[in-house]
Amino acid sequence: MTLSTPLTSTSCTDGPVRLVATAPVALIEIDNPPVNATSQAVRAGLLDAIQEIERNPQIQAAVIACAGRTFVAGADIREFGQPPREPHLPDVVNAIEACSKPVVAAVQGTALGGGCEIALACHGRVLDPGAQFGLPEVKLGLVPGAGGTQRLPRLVGLEAAMDLVSSGRSVKADEALRLGLADRISGDDLRGDAMAFARELVGRPLRRLGELSAAGMDPEAAARKVADIRRKARGAEAPGRAAELVLLAAELPLAEGMARERETFLELRSSDQAAALRHAFFAEREVTRVPGIEGVEPRPVQKIGIVGAGTMGSGIAVAFADAGFDVKVVETDAQALAAGRARIADVYERQVASGRLAEAVRDERLTAVSYDVGLAGLADRDLVIEAVFEDMEVKRTLFRDLDRIVRPGAVLATNTSYLDVGAIAQATSRPADVVGLHFFSPANVMKLVEIVRTDATAADVVATGLAVAKRLRKIPVVCRVCEGFVGNRILTRYRQQAEYLLEEGALPHEVDAAMEAFGFPMGPFAVSDLAGLDISWARRKRLAPTRDPRERYVDVADRLCEAGRFGRKTGAGWYRYEGGRREPDPFVTELIEDASRRRGLTRHPVSVEEIQARIRAAIVNEACKILDERIVERPLDIDVVMMHGYGYPAWRGGPLFEADRVGLKAILDKVNERAGRDGPGWEPAEGLVSRAASGGRFYS
Known part of the structure; x- marks a missing residue:
């Protein structure tokens, strides 16, 4: 079946956006490899195409589609950290929604971030069965900036929108259809199906999401939902801010809601957390570019x-x-x-x-x-x-x-x-x-x-x-090779510092609570129980013959293992476990207090700040040694290991990126306030001392 007749002219053929001006349904094709990102040229091309569709009386509707394997998969990473250039994406999506002729999105692959917002501005959405929608801006410390927090809840409801916007998760085509994000799932001809749907919309009242109202939410339920989102975010700012913006969709007209959204977007874009998450984003990609391996072909593996x-x-x-x-x-x-x-x-x-x-x-x-x-x-x-x-x-x-x-x-x-x-x-x-x-x-x-x-x-x-x-x-x-490589070597050192804190006055649940407040999903003692105390016990016994007798050694973990307490799998370790819940155990407290007496230490309260500073500094200090020994080539290698293997909060950018942000010497000085007070628990590495003394940075 022929769906359209070519006109005698086409327009917008230069650049990454092409307008194929066919009657009655025109095709706007974005072709900006590899992922059709919303670069300035794409934004300008889209705006020009919409304006041409409005002017051309022979065009009655349009379909926005993308070349390649994906719809618009987000912002252009080359523009990250740069001042935005006109036209801004909110102006583009508003023009799409305001178009007097039906505009339908034909979505294949992923419609993420700005791509999702472009699709939301259209008057209809047809999805390939393998397509996905998502607003992942919170993963970069941001909120959607082109109406995503305002149009989405008008379409799917406040609660579903809060979930999607605050988590940044993607939804597949079948879930998108259930939520109402998609109008139709295509068969084997996505563009043909989208053009057929656009023809159906000609002459009918257009559904503009910005003109819809979003049903309100019980204030107490909304407050609980936002509080739960903030708790799960573990210190990340963007998820809670995104959820609060979604709630505004039930209170404000679209223009006012978008103005608040844009204000929040610009505020967060210049924040430390956004800078850290941008670093994490690029570090994950750079880590695969290994010096000396460029151009080397891998062996075939199946x-x-x-x-x-x-x-x-x-x-x-x-x-x-x-x-x-x-x-x-x-x-x-x-x-x-x-x-x-x-x-x-x-x-x-x-x-x-x-x-x-x-x-x-x-x-x-x-x-x-x-x-x-x-x-x-x-x-x-x-x-x-x-x-x-x-x-x-x-x-x-x-x-x-x-x-x-x-x-x-x-x-x-x-x-x-x-x-x-x-x-x-x-x-x-x-x-x-x-x-x-x-x-x-x-x-x-x-x-x-x-x-x-x-x-x-x-x-x-x-x-x-x-x-x-x-x-x-x-x-x-x-x-390269060393005891524990990168992650477990650092883990050993900061777990050691955590055990020093026990001898000096802290208890396991206090140390864990402090590190979870810092942003870790679990503290070091809870992690030990989950992994199994017998694993590290076997290693300590292996290393015992070569251990320096002058080294400060805390034997509480050994005594727990000797008592058959190997963690969750035995129902007891640093904690006892009843019904899956971890609870502080008086037995462990007695072992810790006995260790303090044998060390000759007077126990004292240990503040959250001190716990965080000492463990954080132990991580950075050992990371410096690893760099000095050339176990890895770059600081970003360590940041990636700690974020993806050990739960170091990504919104902090990893330990070495954060050390640059707050000042390396400040971390060292905070720990040295206690150095020597309670035994040889802290011995700065020469690498850290030299960097701190020179004001050196890990990232220039």
Whole structure:
């Protein structure tokens, strides 16, 4: 069926926006690769196209569509941090909505941020089945700035809009249709369906969202909702501000609401939190550009072998199955293999039960995983990852066996959290093929993976790790070998500082509460209970023979383990657990007070400020040592590890970015106020001292 007749002329053919002036429905096509971002040229082109449609009497309606695989996926990152240039996006979307002729959005891929606001300004929205809508501005410390907080609640209601705008989450096409965000889901011809819908709207009253009213919300319920959003934001400012703006849609006309929205947007754009989140955004992208690896081709990888079907091995298997790899999991005996198989099946069953995964997809992913007893079945694998017990001799023995079995050219990877990857590699005849791939638990959920290269690791093996991480949709950080690499090395140091605080007067719940107020999702003692105290206990026992006898050592965690308290899995650790809730335990308080007496310390109240300052400084201090030792090349590598592996609040930009913002010397001086007062608990690194003395910065 012919939907349109070409006119004798076209306009707006230059630049990233084309107007194909066909009658009765014109096509406005945005073509600004790679994601059709709302650059100044796109904004100007859209405005010109709408004005031409208004002028041209032969055009009765228009469809806005995008070239490539996606609709407008947000702002142009090249304009981040720069003064906005006219035309501003609010003026463009207002012109679209005010158009006297129907304008329909044909949405494929993602309509995010400004793309979502453009679609909301249209008089109708037709979605490809794979399309997604979202207003993710809060993830950059901002609020929508072109009417998103005002038009969305008029369409889907206040509560749903508060959820979407404050979380920044995306909704898929089927949910968009249920909410009312989409008018129709397309078949196999998105543009044709959108043009047909536009023709239906000709001559009918147009639904302009700005003219609709949003039903109000009970004031007490609204206040509770905003308070809950702020609590979940853990110190991030934008989510709560976005929610408050949504509530204004029920109180103010569109123009006034948009003025308040724009005022808030401009205020937040110049805030420290927005600067930190912009840093985090760019750091996540820059971290994959590893010096010395440019242009190096990765080895082809499709067949994955995983040795060990425990919690970590099972999670790694799920991550690879989700990404479309051929996965084989092996164990030492049938009983251990059956337990691992059940773990993997349980992950998918829970996803199906929660509605996050279709049964057909579950079945497809389970089919991608095969199982075997013994190593022989790994002979044809392209990449083998071990996830066995954290013991050097166990791993070296395993790698000697893999060396004999796995084909030449395959990559051999260890998931060790702390051990020397180089020593493991030397157990093979091909150390150039060995790399550390340190996943974080749960491996199918956590985005971070540390790629640990030894002096012998081949460049194309590092490139392979980066390519695999990209396909897994993970954020990789390349580092060199040291005890604990980046994340666990820093964790060890700041957990040590937290234990010093216990001896001096704090209690676990006080330290955890202080760090959660700082913005961490969990404090260090709650995290220890979740991970299992026996893991770090085994490491401490391994290191005990080489520990400096002059080092201040707190033995409370050892005593908890000796009492069989390994954390949540045993119902007790630093806390006791009843009905899933953690509660302070008098037994732990007695152990801590006894440790203070044995140290000869008089316990005293420890302020939230001191707890935060000392732990924060321990993180920065160890990060400086890591940089000085060239374990990583750049400060941003450490920021990314801490944000994505350890919950350092992204709105602070990571520990080293924040150290630049507040002043490195200020962090050091705050801790030195207590240095020497209660024992050798703080020993600044030379790297930090030199940077602080010179006023040096991590980011120029």
